Amino acid sequence: MSYELLIALRQLRARKFQTLLSVGAIALAVMVLTVSHSLLAGFTGELYNTTVEKLPHVSVSPEEGEDYIYLYGTLIERISSIEGVTAISPFLTGQASFKFKDNSLNCELRGTVPSQENQISSIEEDMVEGSFQELDFSRNTVVIGSKLAEKLKVNLGDSVDVSFPNANPLSLRVVGIFHTGSPLDESLAYTSLKTAQQFYDVSDVVNGVSVRLRDFNNDRKVANEIEEVGYNAKGWTETDPAILHTIAIESTSNTVLYGLIVVVASFGVVSTLNLSVIGARGQIGMLRAMGAQVSGIQRIFILQSGILGLLGALFGTFTGVLISLAIGQYEVPADPSDAYGSISFIPIVVHPQYILSIILAVFLLNLITGVYPARQAAKIDPIKAISSK
Amino acid sequence: MTNESPVIELKNLTKVYQNGVEFRALDNANLRIEKGEFVAIVGPSGSGKSTLMHLIGLLDSPSSGTLLIDGKDVTKMSDKERSGMRNSILGFVFQYHHLLPDFTALENVMMPLLIAGKSREKAKNVAEELLKEVGLEGRMDHRPGELSGGQNQRVAIARALSCSPSIVLGDEPTGNLDTKTGDMIYELLRRLNKEYNQTFIVVTHNEELASKADKIIRLVDGKITVQ
Numbered sequence: 001m002s003y004e005l006l007i008a009l010r011q012l013r014a015r016k017f018q019t020l021l022s023v024g025a026i027a028l029a030v031m032v033l034t035v036s037h038s039l040l041a042g043f044t045g046e047l048y049n050t051t052v053e054k055l056p057h058v059s060v061s062p063e064e065g066e067d068y069i070y071l072y073g074t075l076i077e078r079i080s081s082i083e084g085v086t087a088i089s090p091f092l093t094g095q096a097s098f099k100f101k102d103n104s105l106n107c108e109l110r111g112t113v114p115s116q117e118n119q120i121s122s123i124e125e126d127m128v129e130g131s132f133q134e135l136d137f138s139r140n141t142v143v144i145g146s147k148l149a150e151k152l153k154v155n156l157g158d159s160v161d162v163s164f165p166n167a168n169p170l171s172l173r174v175v176g177i178f179h180t181g182s183p184l185d186e187s188l189a190y191t192s193l194k195t196a197q198q199f200y201d202v203s204d205v206v207n208g209v210s211v212r213l214r215d216f217n218n219d220r221k222v223a224n225e226i227e228e229v230g231y232n233a234k235g236w237t238e239t240d241p242a243i244l245h246t247i248a249i250e251s252t253s254n255t256v257l258y259g260l261i262v263v264v265a266s267f268g269v270v271s272t273l274n275l276s277v278i279g280a281r282g283q284i285g286m287l288r289a290m291g292a293q294v295s296g297i298q299r300i301f302i303l304q305s306g307i308l309g310l311l312g313a314l315f316g317t318f319t320g321v322l323i324s325l326a327i328g329q330y331e332v333p334a335d336p337s338d339a340y341g342s343i344s345f346i347p348i349v350v351h352p353q354y355i356l357s358i359i360l361a362v363f364l365l366n367l368i369t370g371v372y373p374a375r376q377a378a379k380i381d382p383i384k385a386i387s388s389k
Numbered sequence: 390m391t392n393e394s395p396v397i398e399l400k401n402l403t404k405v406y407q408n409g410v411e412f413r414a415l416d417n418a419n420l421r422i423e424k425g426e427f428v429a430i431v432g433p434s435g436s437g438k439s440t441l442m443h444l445i446g447l448l449d450s451p452s453s454g455t456l457l458i459d460g461k462d463v464t465k466m467s468d469k470e471r472s473g474m475r476n477s478i479l480g481f482v483f484q485y486h487h488l489l490p491d492f493t494a495l496e497n498v499m500m501p502l503l504i505a506g507k508s509r510e511k512a513k514n515v516a517e518e519l520l521k522e523v524g525l526e527g528r529m530d531h532r533p534g535e536l537s538g539g540q541n542q543r544v545a546i547a548r549a550l551s552c553s554p555s556i557v558l559g560d561e562p563t564g565n566l567d568t569k570t571g572d573m574i575y576e577l578l579r580r581l582n583k584e585y586n587q588t589f590i591v592v593t594h595n596e597e598l599a600s601k602a603d604k605i606i607r608l609v610d611g612k613i614t615v616q
Contacts, residue, residue, distance in 0.1 A: 003503040007489065014491040286487035289448060290501045290548075291476020293469055383448050386560075387439070389485050 004296055007287075008303035015276065019308065022269045026312025027319065029265040030362055033258040034320025037354055039327070040254055042347030044247050048216075051243055052236060054121050054180075056089075056210030057219045059239055061232040068092075068205035075231065079211060082225055087119035087212035092196040092205065098144075098189065099161040100152040107148060107187045109162065111196020120210045123178055123190070129156045130176030135192045142195075143176035145185035168201050262362060266369045269308050273301055273373035277380075284377055285385025298374035302367055305374075309366025313359040321355065324348050394460050395421040396555060396588050397445060402454035404440050404611075414440040416611040417454070422604075424555070425586040427579060429599035432608035438592045439560060441608065445590065446479055446558045447471045459555065476505050480549030480587075482578075484561040486541045488533040494520060494544045495529040501551045512551075519547035523577060539570035546577060550585070557582075559591035563598070575601070 012019045060079070062069050069075060072090045079088050089112055096109035114135045118124045124132045128146060135141050142160065144152075154160055154174055163169040172191060179185055197204060211233075213222055219235025226233035237244055277284070284297055328348030397420070404415040415437045422428055430438050443449040444456060447463060456464050463474065475481075480501075488497045495516050502512035520529050523543040533541050542562065549557055559578065563571030575591075575598050582589045591602070599605050607615040 001509075003500060006503065010489075010491040282485060282487040283489050286481075286483070287500075287504070288472075289446065289475060289481045289483075291472050291474075291479075291504050291552075293472045296504070383443050386448075386483050386485070386487060 002299075003292070004299040005303055008300050008307065011276065011280070011300075012304055012307060018272050018276075022272050022308045023311045023315060025265040025268050026262065026309060026362065026366075027316035029258070029261040030313050030316025030358060031320040031323065033255075033262060033358060034317050034355065035323050035327070036254050036258050037358075038320070038324035038348050038350050039346070040251055041349035041351055041354070042328070044251070045349050046347040047243065047247065050181075051240070052216055055236045055240060056120050057213040057216045057236050058211040058223045058226065059234050059236075060209040060211065060226055061234075062207060063230055063232065068202065068207050069209065069231065070205050072206045072209060075209060075229070078229055079209070079226060082222055084214045084218055084222060085211055086214050087116065089113060089116040089120045089210045089212075090193065090206040091117065091208050091210065092193060092200065092202070093207060094164070094167075094196075094200055096162050096164050096167070096189070096199070098148070098152060099163070100154045100158060103152045105148065105151055107145075107189055109142075109189050109191060109196060109199065111191050111193040111199075113193055114190070117190070117210070120212050123180075126178040126180045127176050128179045130174070132176050132178070132190070134175035135190060135195075138173075138175070139192070140170060140172050140195060141175040141191065142172035143178060143190040144174060145188055146177055146179040147186035148189065149174070149177045151186070162199065164199075166201070167199050170195070170199050263365065265312070266309060266362070266365050269305055269366060270369050270372050273305055273370065274376060276304075277301065277373050277377045280377075281380055281385040282388065284380050285382040288380075288382035289386060294378045297380075298371075298378050301374040301377050302370040305370025306363055306367040309369075310359070310363045312366075313362035316362075317355045317358055321350055324350055395457075396424045396459060397422040397590075398455075398457040400455040400457070402444065402451050402456055404437075404444060404449070405452040413611050415444065415451070418611075418613050420606065420613060422588060422590065424588055425582070427582045427589045427603045428591070428606060429602035429604070430590065430592045430606045430608065431594060431596065431599045433594075436608040437611040438608055440611075442558055442560050442590070442592050445556070446481060447475050476501060477552055478555045480552065480554035480557040482542070482545050482549045482557070482559040482562040484564040486533070486545040488541055488544055488548075490533050493530045493532055494525060494536065494540075494547075497533070497544055498547045498551050501548060505552055515551055516547070519550055520544070522550075522581070523547045538566055539574065542566060542570075542574055543577065546574070546581070550581065550587075553585075554587065556588045556590065559589065559593075561592055561594070563593070563595065571595070571598075 076088050076090060079085055091110050091112045093108055093110040095106060097104060097106050114133050118132060132143055135143060152160065156174055156177065159171045159173045161169065162172050211222065213219060216236065219237055223233040223235045287297060325348065327346055330346055332344055332346060399418050399420040402415060402418045406412040406414055418441065430441060432438050444451055451464055455462060459478065498516035498519055499512035502515060517529065520526060523546055525540060525543055528536060528540060563574050566574060578589055578591065579601065593599055606613055
């Protein structure tokens with residue numbers, strides 16, 4: 001152990017109370033930062049799970065000036081050869097008027113290949129009645145959202161009349177009702193691709209293809225590759241930028257705010273160390289006389305600041321993680337109004353790499369703030385310091 | 390004494406302080422100090438005793454002139470080189486001991502050796518030996534706060550000797566002690582000087598103590614008057 005570290009550690013131990021205060025202040029700030037990040041990461045993760053995971057990561061639409069994708073079989077083959085694509089679902093969608101007894105309502109009618117669509121939107125998980133796959137087994141069937149079902153007053157097994165100008169009116173049997181907790185519950189109905197083509201009176205064509213990726217962060221890259229083939233393709237970050245904005249604003253403002261608290265706590269250490277420099281003038285002068293270089297004297301104080309920072313960061317992240325995990329155990333009371341969506345626990349995500357980077361950042365920050373007292377110590381004239389008591 | 394080259398040689402050494410008014414703290418000093426000598430520097434306050442001591446101790450730089458230590462010109466050395474020389478060939482005892490309060494007597498004596506980069510084990514052996522030499526074998530694990538003024542000054546002397554310096558500098562080393570303790574410390578310095586044949590230079594205003602030195606240098610207004 002170098003003499004600098006030896007002296008630094010001994011001085012910290014000798015000033016127990018100040019050391020405890022400094023470490024405590026930093027630990028408190030780091031703890032708040034850690035808890036806030038765990039909550040935010042949990043919130044972000046939940047947001048991705050409930051939205052992005054159910055969104056098509058890339059949406060392909062017809063070429064410029066066309067209404068349909070005619071050779072969608074070929075397109076699907078091309079897309080499936082792109083690295084990172086895990087599912088592809090072609091669809092034909094449009095507006096339709098739903099009528100049951102005296103109730104009628106307009107909404108989107110989307111014809112899909114149920115097994116493929118389920119890989120994109122996981123709609124099967126949201127079924128509250130009936131089955132989504134049933135669309136595959138019998139013709140002229142439909143799966144509707146819970147709100148739509150409520151408004152039309154239809155039940156499973158009822159037949160609804162579906163019509164639209166320029167479309168072939170059909171009578172569709174309700175084989176499933178889904179509930180996602182989103183506006184789609186009122187505005188979307190699924191049928192098979194064949195039924196939709198029959199309804200809209202078109203040949204075997206689609207007007208869109210949904211693509212799911214292994215990593216949803218690659219959406220724009222994959223969209224660009226598809227555009228090279230000649231189709232319009234957009235990543236979810238382009239079609240739903242609001243999600244990204246929410247996450248970005250939340251995380252930036254939180255990190256800046258709590259990061260500033262950590263900075264404030266670190267500057268508290270500077271004033272404590274400055275006092276100790278003044279108190280140790282004679283000893284510093286004597287160390288210089290004994291042959292300690294200016295850089296050695298500086299290291300003593302930078303080390304003290306760094307050690308205080310490191311201890312604060314370790315205690316702060318430790319308690320922060322404990323508190324985060326405790327919050328994660330808290331069961332959200334069941335709320336019939338559905339205000340919390342389907343959340344039953346407060347989502348918490350602790351990223352080990354983030355914890356490590358907090359520790360490292362606080363340690364570095366304190367090494368830097370330690371430069372000021374270190375320079376004060378270096379400026380001390382050994383002759384004057386030694387001559388005074 | 391011998392025809393060896395002197396351990397310290399001053400040639401026209403001058404130190405001028407420029408604090409608005411020019412003040413010649415040391416004026417054209419010429420001096421030779423031989424190895425093993427015990428030299429007392431005396432003179433009234435403000436005569437330049439401490440300035441001379443700080444220059445020889447490489448804590449201050451001269452305005453002009455040459456200072457040779459062990460035959461080497463030290464006036465143009467960098468901070469790093471001067472620090473190295475202070476550590477290896479100079480030992481200091483000041484009026485106030487300035488021991489590190491959070492370290493034991495033993496650790497304080499070990500400190501110059503640790504600064505020199507020696508191992509803790511080696512430093513501990515040397516420090517124990519020196520603390521025995523100054524009569525503190527039973528007080529090694531005490532901190533400065535638990536020792537008397539005289540005992541602390543003896544720790545400071547042991548510390549000054551820990552790197553086996555060729556020159557030991559004392560700036561009023563007994564100035565803060567009562568007469569009886571002061572005499573004892575002075576005797577200790579004298580004994581160590583004879584035992585290790587190191588050069589001792591002691592600033593004092595105590596004429597009685599000075600008279601026991603091999604050589605007395607008297608300073609008046611920055612000039613060396615009697616040798």
